[in-house]
Amino acid sequence: MNDAVLRLENLSVSLPRGRKNVSILDNLNLEVERSKMLALVGESGSGKTIAALTVMRLLPKGAKISGHVWLENEDLTLRDEAGMRAVRGRDVGMVFQNPLAALNPSRTVSLQIEEAYRVHHGGSAKAARARALELLGEVGIPNPASRLDDYPHQFSGGMRQRVMIAMSLACSPKLLIADEPTTGLDPLVARQIMALIGRLRREHEMGVLFVTHDLSTVEEHADAIHVLYAGRSVEWGPAAKFFAHPRHPYSEALLGSVARVGQARLQSIPGNLPEPETRPPGCRFAPRCDYRQPECETGYPPPDINGGTAAACLYPLPVNARPDIFKHVDKLAVARERQLEISHLVVNYAGAGGLFSRAKGFKALNDITLELGQSECLGVVGESGSGKSTLGRAVLQMIGYEGSITLDGQDFSKLSRAQKRVERRRIQVVFQDPRESLNPRMRIKDIIAEPIRMIGAAGKAPIAQQVATLLGRVGLNPEIGERLPGNVSGGQAQRIAIARALAAEPEIIVLDEPTSALDVSTQAMLLNLLKDLAIESGISYILISHDFAVVSYMADRIVVLNAGRVVEVNDAGSIITNPQNDYTKALVDAAPQLRDTNRQYPGLAQENLTGTAI
Amino acid sequence: MSDQLMTEAVAAPGMPSARMARMFEWASERGTLIAGLSLSAFVLFIGFVAPFIYPVDPFAIHPAHALEAPSRMFPFGTDELGRDELALLLSGGLATLIVSLPSAVLAFVVGVAYGLASGLGPAWLDRLLMRLLDAVLALPSLIILLFFASLVTLNDTSLILLLGFISWPSLARLVRNETMAQKGRDFVLATEQLGASKFYVARVHLLRVMAPILVVNGTFMVGDAIFALSALSFLGLGVQPPQVSWGSLLETGLDIIALDPWWMILPPGIVVFAALLAASLTGQGLLARWGNRQ
Numbered sequence: 001m002n003d004a005v006l007r008l009e010n011l012s013v014s015l016p017r018g019r020k021n022v023s024i025l026d027n028l029n030l031e032v033e034r035s036k037m038l039a040l041v042g043e044s045g046s047g048k049t050i051a052a053l054t055v056m057r058l059l060p061k062g063a064k065i066s067g068h069v070w071l072e073n074e075d076l077t078l079r080d081e082a083g084m085r086a087v088r089g090r091d092v093g094m095v096f097q098n099p100l101a102a103l104n105p106s107r108t109v110s111l112q113i114e115e116a117y118r119v120h121h122g123g124s125a126k127a128a129r130a131r132a133l134e135l136l137g138e139v140g141i142p143n144p145a146s147r148l149d150d151y152p153h154q155f156s157g158g159m160r161q162r163v164m165i166a167m168s169l170a171c172s173p174k175l176l177i178a179d180e181p182t183t184g185l186d187p188l189v190a191r192q193i194m195a196l197i198g199r200l201r202r203e204h205e206m207g208v209l210f211v212t213h214d215l216s217t218v219e220e221h222a223d224a225i226h227v228l229y230a231g232r233s234v235e236w237g238p239a240a241k242f243f244a245h246p247r248h249p250y251s252e253a254l255l256g257s258v259a260r261v262g263q264a265r266l267q268s269i270p271g272n273l274p275e276p277e278t279r280p281p282g283c284r285f286a287p288r289c290d291y292r293q294p295e296c297e298t299g300y301p302p303p304d305i306n307g308g309t310a311a312a313c314l315y316p317l318p319v320n321a322r323p324d325i326f327k328h329v330d331k332l333a334v335a336r337e338r339q340l341e342i343s344h345l346v347v348n349y350a351g352a353g354g355l356f357s358r359a360k361g362f363k364a365l366n367d368i369t370l371e372l373g374q375s376e377c378l379g380v381v382g383e384s385g386s387g388k389s390t391l392g393r394a395v396l397q398m399i400g401y402e403g404s405i406t407l408d409g410q411d412f413s414k415l416s417r418a419q420k421r422v423e424r425r426r427i428q429v430v431f432q433d434p435r436e437s438l439n440p441r442m443r444i445k446d447i448i449a450e451p452i453r454m455i456g457a458a459g460k461a462p463i464a465q466q467v468a469t470l471l472g473r474v475g476l477n478p479e480i481g482e483r484l485p486g487n488v489s490g491g492q493a494q495r496i497a498i499a500r501a502l503a504a505e506p507e508i509i510v511l512d513e514p515t516s517a518l519d520v521s522t523q524a525m526l527l528n529l530l531k532d533l534a535i536e537s538g539i540s541y542i543l544i545s546h547d548f549a550v551v552s553y554m555a556d557r558i559v560v561l562n563a564g565r566v567v568e569v570n571d572a573g574s575i576i577t578n579p580q581n582d583y584t585k586a587l588v589d590a591a592p593q594l595r596d597t598n599r600q601y602p603g604l605a606q607e608n609l610t611g612t613a614i
Numbered sequence: 615m616s617d618q619l620m621t622e623a624v625a626a627p628g629m630p631s632a633r634m635a636r637m638f639e640w641a642s643e644r645g646t647l648i649a650g651l652s653l654s655a656f657v658l659f660i661g662f663v664a665p666f667i668y669p670v671d672p673f674a675i676h677p678a679h680a681l682e683a684p685s686r687m688f689p690f691g692t693d694e695l696g697r698d699e700l701a702l703l704l705s706g707g708l709a710t711l712i713v714s715l716p717s718a719v720l721a722f723v724v725g726v727a728y729g730l731a732s733g734l735g736p737a738w739l740d741r742l743l744m745r746l747l748d749a750v751l752a753l754p755s756l757i758i759l760l761f762f763a764s765l766v767t768l769n770d771t772s773l774i775l776l777l778g779f780i781s782w783p784s785l786a787r788l789v790r791n792e793t794m795a796q797k798g799r800d801f802v803l804a805t806e807q808l809g810a811s812k813f814y815v816a817r818v819h820l821l822r823v824m825a826p827i828l829v830v831n832g833t834f835m836v837g838d839a840i841f842a843l844s845a846l847s848f849l850g851l852g853v854q855p856p857q858v859s860w861g862s863l864l865e866t867g868l869d870i871i872a873l874d875p876w877w878m879i880l881p882p883g884i885v886v887f888a889a890l891l892a893a894s895l896t897g898q899g900l901l902a903r904w905g906n907r908q
Contacts, residue, residue: 431804
């Protein structure tokens with residue numbers, strides 16, 4: 001209690017929405033201890049980012065705050081705007097999600113770090129530069145003296161995030177707020193950043209408020225956890241206890257929807273997160289809860305503190321329960337007929353050449369040979385730049401390539417352009433961003449009807465009938481067909497994209513990061529849907545993802561790509577339990593969900609995990 | 615900091631009723647569009663309907679009444695030949711609109727087709743078309759107009775073609791750039807994966823997402839065409855005498871500005887201005903309604 005760096009007391013925040021003020025966060029109580037990391041966890045719309053911004057008072061205009069924000073012994077809510085400016089950056093540092101957006105592209109990193117320092121400390125330019133050098137070294141940038149005068153674009157994503165962290169440390173803050181600091185980074189790099197934050201907080205005795213939706217990172221790095229749902233606390237306490245014996249039904253469901261090794265089936269949470277205007281009066285999770293009782297809907301339940309964590313639930317799970325989400329099923333290798341054959345595939349990307357200059361190209365894929373069996377799911381894993389998306393695009397015939405891609409004995413590279421255009425239809429695609437993949441100005445029923453018309457079906461009534469059937473197959477009501485893509489949720493939009501792919505009656509669907517833009521619970525529903533569709537229709541998938549856990553849940557076989565080459569191919573179980581290649585080992589290691597969940601992890605991982613490039 | 619959350623904002627006082635408030639909001643949101651459309655209706659009325667309501671022969675000469683200020687007999691006065699200015703204005707309106715509207719449509723179609731071809735075609739075609747475009751844009755359009763206007767016999771058809779073929783380049787470039795930006799989007803790729811041709815993608819998807827830009831620029835082109843024809847007529851190269859246009863009426867008035875014939879200058883000036891404003895307001899109104907809904 002006394003060693004708390006940050007203490008939020010009955011903190012409520014409301015924001016203006018239209019003409020009304022809507023309550024976003026209600027009665028949040030939490031504490032970040034010195035040198036400890038507290039993870040504030042929630043899905044999008046849970047209010048976790050608003051809570052973090054409230055500490056800094058970086059809220060949109062018209063926001064109303066009540067309650068107290070104690071930074072050590074001072075109530076920050078009593079400070080005025082000028083007083084808050086003195087706190088920001090000096091007592092509280094902040095690291096944002098997108099380091100490229102948070103750094104000024106037109107100034108050198110040294111200038112930006114110096115600025116952060118001199119705003120509060122003043123002093124000579126020379127002293128500030130010395131501090132910048134010291135900080136860059138501290139955050140693990142190799143050869144810092146030579147990088148001082150580099151611009152942000154000259155750093156890789158992970159290095160940029162290190163620069164951001166150096167900036168936030170410039171004045172040795174007591175508290176660091178890290179808002180999804182690793183989103184968008186490759187898993188290996190993400191893990192290094194988290195390890196860096198872990199080291200710095202111990203060395204500087206700094207409390208860390210870590211805002212995230214990623215439970216597996218929390219499990220590995222945080223000391224304490226605080227789960228938010230729809231603006232209210234759901235469960236809080238020591239992280240280790242939480243992961244061993246979650247008490248709140250929402251925690252159970254959330255843990256169950258994260259893909260883990262050998263998991264039989266992801267748990268999906270029915271329904272959607274309520275909008276701030278329509279939050280239920282009682283327990284906010286009640287409408288989606290499996291254990292719901294009538295009294296759950298009357299009022300916010302008092303916390304149950306009998307277990308290792310406190311859970312705001314009238315009927316929490318038993319104190320020592322291990323939810324059945326931890327059960328394992330081993331995948332069986334099945335002999336399959338070969339459907340797709342990729343042999344000696346090479347993709348060269350031509351650089352932009354001018355009229356008078358020769359284009360400089362590079363090899364995105366180098367001599368790839370693979371095959372895909374009937375109704376098999378082939379997972380393609382790799383970091384950004386490994387060529388995994390390029391592989392998908394080549395299979396889809398979207399880009400030119402050398403070598404051959406043969407589907408059911410038909411070699412695409414031997415087809416004429418016109419034939420290829422027709423035959424491409426047999427391989428369909430689902431993209432990462434569901435909003436980008438639907439024409440914003442077309443009604444959903446027209447989007448799904450498009451492939452049906454192109455195949456050659458005629459007649460309004462039969463097409464409408466088929467559209468309704470397809471919507472039903474992906475778990476949507478036919479009424480949604482009248483809407484525009486802007487009026488559906490991200491998960492629904494992704495289902496619509498799947499329905500469109502199915503409408504073309506493909507043999508293979510390439511899934512290019514199909515769930516990485518979605519919330520955890522939506523992700524689980526979608527992966528389950530894809531699994532069911534494969535069983536039902538015998539479609540094969542090529543699943544491209546940087547998320548090893550998702551791939552391990554879905555795939556029968558996994559290919560690991562690095563720098564345009566196949567590093568390892570094997571069936572999913574073997575690759576995870578027994579990776580042969582060093583690079584695969586590093587990737588598997590960086591995905592904590594892949595480890596045996598019944599094992600206890602010893603402390604924190606050492607910072608420099610492998611020699612892999614950042 | 616109070617412990618209570620603020621209560622909802624109370625409705626602004628001074629509104630007689632909720633319905634009035636809603637109507638006011640409805641009108642203010644669409645104010646620009648409503649103003650633009652009403653003004654357009656007014657201009658079209660002058661050009662296409664009014665000549666039949668005011669059936670005075672615009673070319674009848676009344677030497678006794680030359681250069682008279684507005685009177686009961688000649689509501690808008692007369693010119694130096696004693697012709698009825700109001701009849702001239704209405705007849706000039708028809709002559710102006712009948713050339714400038716089709717030429718705007720022509721420029722629009724050429725611009726969109728050129729831009730789509732450049733954006734969707736192979737890289738060499740794109741380069742060729744864009745360099746050609748640069749060449750056209752490099753020459754001042756008025757000079758080109760004057761050059762061709764002096765070469766061909768001027769009638770409605772040749773004027774439509776002339777005006778149409780000089781005002782497409784800016785739209786073509788806009789459509790080409792927008793095509794480049796949109797053609798790599800996932801929904802276009804997904805459509806191509808269905809076996810769609812480039813033509814289909816352009817017709818069904820690209821035109822649809824570009825609709826706001828096209829409508830807005832289309833209305834601006836109408837304004838530009840009226841302005842260009844007026845400018846040409848003003849230089850004596852537009853609609854040929856005895857037929858008048860708004861531009862040539864303005865020119866005659868300005869020729870004898872020493873005599874201060876305000877009734878010969880103001881009405882044509884005002885209608886040209888109204889036509890430009892109508893097109894511009896309509897375009898901006900549509901942009902506000904559609905532009906931000908992506």
